[in-house]
Amino acid sequence: MLYSDLLANVYATLDARLHDQEPETQAAGPEHATVLSSAHRATGTTPVATASVGTSSTAAQGGTTGAAEAFARSVETWPPFPDTVAALAALSKRFRLVILSNIDRATIAKTRALLEGPGGFAFDAVITAEEVGAYKPAPEMLDAALARLQKEFGIEQDEVLMTAQSVFHDIVPAKGRGLATAWINREGAHTRMEGVEGDEATFVFPTLGAMAEAVEKASA
Incomplete structure (x- = not known):
């Protein structure tokens, strides 16, 4: 899986968990677990954390997919x-x-x-x-x-x-x-x-x- 796709999946997973929801999709494989673990270290969260760390509320508004893809594309800039x-x-x-x-x-x-x-x-x-x-x-x-x-x-x-x-x-x-x-x-x-x-x-x-x-x- 390309890193941009992986980032989009991790973004969506974190956004859903931080809003106490189950992610709609989640990439399989050890690379997803590795990057997700790194993200939890960076934000100070755990895989079941629900406290906000300053992320947008797009999950609740149904806009997680677009935001995740935009974030992944933004890396190159x-x-x-x-x-x-x-x-x-x-x-x-x-x-x-x-x-x-x-x-x-x-x-x-x-x-x-x-x-x-x-x-x-x-x-x-x-x-x-x-x-x-x-x-x-x-x-x-x-x-x-x-x-x-x-x-x-x-x-x-x-x-x-x-x-x-x-x-x-x-x-x-x-x-x-x-x-x-x-x-x-x-x-x-x-x-x-x-x-x-x-x-x-x-x-x-x-x-x-x-x-x-x-x-x-x-x-x-």
Whole structure:
């Protein structure tokens, strides 16, 4: 299932549960459970929670399907954080930049254009869940990434730095494989796991821009 379709299903499921209703449709398979679990962590809800977290009342009004599809389509237009483009441009001068994303190929291509166009750099590779046939944090995603890095660039595992905002999808799985990790712990972001502190990552930065600045200082 494409990530856009998956997001629409998860949106509808959460909206229904938050309004104490049963969802009309629900995607089957482990990928739906994984993304739904991530959404519950982010909103602080449980699969049976009914408290509002600021979502619209479209479920009660019968408009859930349209809202869910609109949300899923909107992902490709989400703007980068203000520091992201400049940070990636700076980091690209010292590192190969590879995207490992749960988003499908078509969507990540539009996101990539938002990042590369203004920054004047290009990612060295993009690996998506659509290609791999699994969603992070499934180990198949890291397997595919590490294999491709070694084959295409001769980069070994101990030369990889997993840089991400999501502790659940990226930091913990990468640490479990022995990779160095950089957690971008943005203020107000719900990306932590219960019982997991910042020291789980090798490095912690408040923004990607702060990470790029630290790299420049260390390299001076």
